Amino acid sequence: MKTRAVVLRDVSTARPYSGTRPVEVEELTLGGPREGEVLVRVTAASLCHSDLSVVNGDRVRPLPMALGHEAVGVVQETGPGVRRFSPGDHVALVFVPSCGFCGDCAAGRPALCAQAAAANGSGGLLHGPSLLRDSAGRTVHHQLGVSAFAELTVVAQESLVPIPKDVPFTVASMFGCAVLTGAGAVINTAALRPGQSAVVYGLGGVGLSAVLGARAAGAYPIVAVDPVEEKRALALQLGATHAYAPADALAAIRELTSGGAELAVEAVGSPKVMAECLTAVARGGRVVSVGLPAPDRVLEVPALAFAGEGKSLLGSYMGDAVPRRDIPRFLDLWRAGLMPVEKMHTGTLPLTGINDALEELASGRAIRQVLDTSGALGNEGAEGTEVATAPTGVATASAG
Template sequence: MRTTAAVLRDVVHERPYQDSRPVTVEELELGAPREGELLVRVAAASLCHSDLSVVNGDRVRPLPMALGHEAVGVVEETGPGVHRVAPGDHVVLVYVPSCGFCARCAEGRPALCDRAAAANGSGGLLHGPSLLTDAAGRTVHHQLGVSAFSSHTVVAQESVVPIPDDVPFTVASMFGCAVLTGAGAVINTAALRPGQSVVVHGLGGVGLSAVLGARAAGAYPIVAVDPVAEKRALALRLGATHAYAPGEALIATRDLTGGGAELAVEAVGSPAVMGACLQSVARGGRVVSVGLPAPDRVLDVPALAFAGEGKSLLGSYMGDAVPRRDIPRFLDLWRAGLMPVEEMHTGTVALSGINEAMEELASGRAIRQVVDTSGLLISV
């Protein structure tokens, strides 16, 4: 069948992106689901900074690539052996299709699945190579096994989590990456306890989701840090107790917490911010890094911070989430009013406006824009 998709053919550094137009909207041929795969009509796909990192080359991926990894859709067809979902089911798409059998999956860390990492790195799917070809018959790679900026996509059954039909598409679209990564970093990686203090650096979708996770976990105080005043104001509405610009954050955090926070979350992808986070935590404090820096960036911090001060620096990929466990429970927190992710929705765009949306994200103005990929969004 044919699908309309947003395709990146070459890395582009030139901005503004509405002028350089790195992403083209193309008609692609999409193969039928193989064993263990399913066809999904994508209803809403959120634009994440990880997508932008592929466009500007910070995340090296095989090109050309059909972009998009954070989305929700409706199952239209299932291949042989698919038993988790059926046509008509609403599903959140997950960008790590954990196999369930490798060493990482066996130890309860499916976000680090070895087979998924290999499939995602190759631009294929968990059960086989890419199913996308362009008008010239050339292979187009999948982004993280999802390629959600498309009217339709084929994914592994391990890449979906069924959700109730009454969850709005614009809400559900954020649970496959932003919420899993940000809230998961606080709740899963850091195992935050009620009453512990938290500082979150970087208030994009992932950082604000970390604020939501800290609020749901009962943290106090929750300090939000970002250079953009509007993002700091939003963080306060979402549950942060204090918000500061970066230049004010260190002294303010130490004053609020009596010497330093117990947990800092780095959601920028900057070695300098990682260093600032290590400075902002108390002796014995933990830093969880969820931002994705360019591969050539190097972290330079005082080595004494670890053995001498007992501090920890933890990496967190996809919030150390178990999607089939965490997406339903995070949705329950949304229903309870504890994770109002709809507050992060800063606009809805058509697929044809993908380059303009990329520029909004790169400029720092947008948090989570939702792409209406196939006309299923009735209202915004």
């Protein structure tokens, strides 16, 4: 079958906003679902800074690659052995297709699944090599088992989580990466308790989702830190109690928390910011790092911060989430008005607008842009389903 998809062929050494057009929409041939695989019509795909990191070469991936890893869609066809899903099901796509049997999966840490990591690193799928071919018959790799900047995609059934049909696609599209990673870092990795203090450095989609997670966990105060004033203002709408530019943050945090926060979330991907987070937490405090720095960056911090002050530095991949558990419960928090993720939606573009979207993302202006991959966003609620309205007191972002 044929599908249009966003393809990266060469790593762009220039930033996208400098005038380069690093990716193209191409018509590809997509093989049908094999054993354990599912064909999905993608309806909405969000842009994440991790996509930009692949485009500019910070995250090394096999090329050419069909991009996109945060999305929702509708099941079209199932391969042999698939019993969890049926045509017509609405699904969120997850970028770690955990096998369910390795040591990490058995220990409740599917985000660290070794088989998934190997499949994702190779540009294939959990159950086999790539199913994508270009017009010359050459292999095009999958991004993280998803490749969702496309009209159609085939994924492992382990990459899918069913979602209710009344959740708008634009809302649901942000739960497979941003919310899992940011809110998961607070709720799963840090296990933040009600009344504990939290600070979030970096207010992109993941950092703002960490603010949402802190709000849902009952933290106080919740301090948001970012150089962009508009992002600080949005953080206050999402539940932060205070917001500061980086130059003003450390003194304010110490005053608000009587010496230091109990949790700091680093969502920038900067060793310098990680080090400041360790300074911003109190004795016995925790720092959770969810940002993705370039592979050659090195962290230097005072060694005495750990044994001498009891501080912890924790890594968090995909928010230590169990997607089949966490996506439904985070959607319940959205319904309750505790995770108004639609406020992070800063624009909707067609698939052909991908380079403009990358430019906005690289500039720092955008939070979560959504690609209308199949022209479905103007018809949310079609197929006989009723679209849920935003919870009381929560503003709804336009779907287009």
